[in-house]
Amino acid sequence: MKTGGCLCGAVRYEISLELTPVTFCHCSMCRRWHGHVGAWAAVDRPGIAVTEARGLRWYASSPKVKRGFCGECGSSLLWDEDGEEKMGVCVGTLDEPTGLRPKAHIYLGSRGDYYEVPEDGLLRRNELRT
Numbered sequence: 222m223k224t225g226g227c228l229c230g231a232v233r234y235e236i237s238l239e240l241t242p243v244t245f246c247h248c249s250m251c252r253r254w255h256g257h258v259g260a261w262a263a264v265d266r267p268g269i270a271v272t273e274a275r276g277l278r279w280y281a282s283s284p285k286v287k288r289g290f291c292g293e294c295g296s297s298l299l300w301d302e303d304g305e306e307k308m309g310v311c312v313g314t315l316d317e318p319t320g321l322r323p324k325a326h327i328y329l330g331s332r333g334d335y336y337e338v339p340e341d342g343l344l345r346r347n348e349l350r351t
């Protein structure tokens with residue numbers, strides 16, 4: 222069982238199934254929403270339970286995607302996409318040790334112009350998203 226939550230504690234969750242390895246998303250939407258690159262893992266929906274939802278709010282960032290965040294402290298927390306078996310979790314909100322390892326960089330074609338992504342042995346995908 223893993224646990225996690227927002228900065229202020231108004232959102233807490235438990236993870237009871239295996240999380241995927243971590244994907245770093247460089248798309249412009251993630252950069253705005255996280256303040257920088259998004260770091261994501263995902264878990265089958267039955268494997269996540271929100272144990273404190275007092276602060277939980279959802280923002281529909283596209284027609285099929287809702288992003289969950291804390292309305293009290295602003296932490297970015299969850300990704301809920303229609304038709305997806307898994308829910309995304311912002312791995313920076315997990316309590317440590319996470320036991321996770323990184324896997325890939327995605328949307329590198331939409332990377333910000335203010336940083337580089339050194340060759341680090343991870344998968345690299347160059348999709349564009351504006």
Ligand SMILES: [Zn+2]
Binds near residue numbers: 230232294295
């Ligand atoms: Zn909070």
Ligand SMILES: [Zn+2]
Binds near residue numbers: 247
């Ligand atoms: Zn993204």
